[in-house]
Amino acid sequence: MKKHKLLPLSETMHYILLALREPLHGYAMMQKIEEMSAGSVRIAAGTMYGAIENLLKYHWISPVETHDTRRKVYQTTAEGLEVLAAEQERLQRILSIYEGADGHDQV
């Protein structure tokens, strides 16, 4: 299978997909991600806009109808959640190596 353009997920994409498990607009996403990452990831406006466009293109997130007519709100789709699940598995494998599960010494 050909590797997907967005995989493995970049830090930005990863955090956005995780943050959008609940519906949020762009700025709220940035705030949530800053909180989730304990202040280490602060996504800038252009990066956020581009990431949203990209994720929409692959239907990993979708717009949600809201009362706010000016700001678009998005949420991770079922497809996006599948991507997250696959990424979780991949990262867990890596983590288990860190923890010495493959018989080598712990890092």
Add this chain to the structure above:
Amino acid sequence: MIKFKLFFDIEKEEKWLNHMLSKGWACTNVISGGFYTFKKTDDLEQVIRIDFQQDLKKEERSNYKQLYEDFGWQALKEKSYDGSYYWFKRKDGNDELFSDNDSQIAKYKRLMKHSSYWAILFFIWLMMFYSNDNFYPFNIKDAYFTPGLWDKEGFTFLFSFLFETPLAIIRFILPWLFFATFGMYVVTYFRYRKSLQQFIQ
């Protein structure tokens, strides 16, 4: 104050605008063709950034703008005809438009797509208007092809002159437009390569 300056490199343009800001001149408008208007400002703690977004439809544009405004950016002008958007804000430590390399690279890709499109188009037009007998980019007189035009006098001269002027302008300006867009493409390509390398390291 109005200044005229041409840039092939969007990063150099941004640097120059920030340099002007640091001297107390805030850009108030950018007119395509290299004209910038400035007004005096006391607020030196501002920053200006240039984004490039091609062909935003009306709804996409308001969505794009709203998002940037939420992040504290103010648009320099309402509309953009060439796809460049100028954003400024007070410095607060989050003064970049892009926080990862992917999105910075994506901006260069959009710019390259745009400039290569125009360079190819101008090249095709150039070939259509090209004549082997005259090479005209340095002297607009050579862009008039009417035989003996410059020996004519009075009304016949005026008539032939005015008749051919629009064509002559097109002939004269096309090579320059081609070189400008091609130059823009090349410069952006090197920017793109450079940010790719940063990415690998």
